[in-house]
Amino acid sequence: MKSLYCSLPFLFVVVCSLSWVNASANSHENFLDCLSSYHPQESSSISKVIYTETNSSYSEILESSIQNYRFFTTNTPKPLVIVTPLNNSHVQATIHCSKKHGLQIRIRSGGHNFEGLSYVSQVPFVVIDLVHFRSIDVDVENEEAWIQSGAITGEVYYRINERSTNLTFLGAVGHTVGISGFISGGGYGLLFQKYGLAADNVIDAMFVDANRRVLDRKLMGEDLFWAIRGGGGGSFGIVLSWKVKPVDV
Ligand SMILES: Cc1cc2nc3c(=O)[nH]c(=O)nc-3n(C[C@H](O)[C@H](O)[C@H](O)COP(=O)(O)OP(=O)(O)OC[C@H]3O[C@@H](n4cnc5c(N)ncnc54)[C@H](O)[C@@H]3O)c2cc1C
Ligand SMILES: *[C@@H]1O[C@H](CO)[C@@H](O)[C@H](O)[C@H]1NC(C)=O
Ligand SMILES: *[C@@H]1O[C@H](CO)[C@@H](O)[C@H](O)[C@H]1NC(C)=O
Ligand SMILES: *[C@@H]1O[C@H](CO)[C@@H](O)[C@H](O)[C@H]1NC(C)=O
16 A cells, blocks of 8 residues: 555656657747748748757757856756747748747847746747847947847947947946846946946837737837837847947046
8 A cells, every 4th residue: 555655646747748758849949840831932941950868969059158157057948849930931830830839038149148038948948049040230420329139248349349439338237148138137337327227228229029920119109119128029029130329438
């Protein structure tokens, strides 16, 4: 009697974990099929930005921007798939297929989140790593710049400084912090007392919502535009790029 009693919880755990593994393996396969059929004409381009655990580059990509070494362990939950989009449609495809197959999305820009929220989850998940979303277009005359989400603050300082030594962006003290987690999390740096937060100097953004709509400030409305500048980016959708106002120095 005693031994049966003891093995019941054991059986329960085994059965439950097997069915979980099976479910996540299926959703993972279905997710990959979904991605490749989302834009059949682009299937070759999206297939080049999908990394599964069997891919030899998977660990390198996953670890590339991890800043909190507590999450370097083998028992840290890993994404089923990492997608490194080259353009908007890759982001939209990943949203569509993750929703369809019940996978959570974690969004990563610079990977500096202290809790690992951009690349760790307790449920089956996919990472959208914006490492290739990196262009920075500086318009010196109008004192404006469009910055793609995956850029890091040091790159932004550098690109602005190339065009004008009188302008800079209100970035972080550290130059490796990602622009998106920084702005969407209410980040501030050394010019805080004079100019306030980075979020105070954002004038527009390109954003993808859960229904895959690409919205700028006008289309998303002032409430959402307010929320993504300090409310934590990943809570609302995916920011593709930010239009910022550099400040005089
Ligand atoms: C070494 C170091 C130095 C730091 N220095 C400063 C500093 O000087 N000033 C300061 O204010 N803070 C600083 N921080 C904190 C840092 O600003 C935050 O951790 C910030 O959120 C990191 O942004 P990230 O893009 O690098 O991080 P990530 O880990 O990539 O993302 C952080 C969060 O934002 C979400 N997110 C990322 N990209 C997007 C996107 N495109 N759309 C929607 N959501 C998104 C993620 O899902 C996650 O929840 C520092 C952190 C570190 C580790
Ligand atoms: C790993 O994935 C990348 C991107 O999808 C692909 O280009 C590469 O060929 C893959 N490598 C291997 C060894 O499967
Ligand atoms: C996305 O990129 C692929 C290849 O790089 C290209 O064929 C496709 O037209 C792009 N789509 C958009 C919406 O930019
Ligand atoms: C930078 O500021 C100095 C002094 O105000 C000015 O002479 C110079 O023209 C400015 N340069 C640019 C690129 O705006």
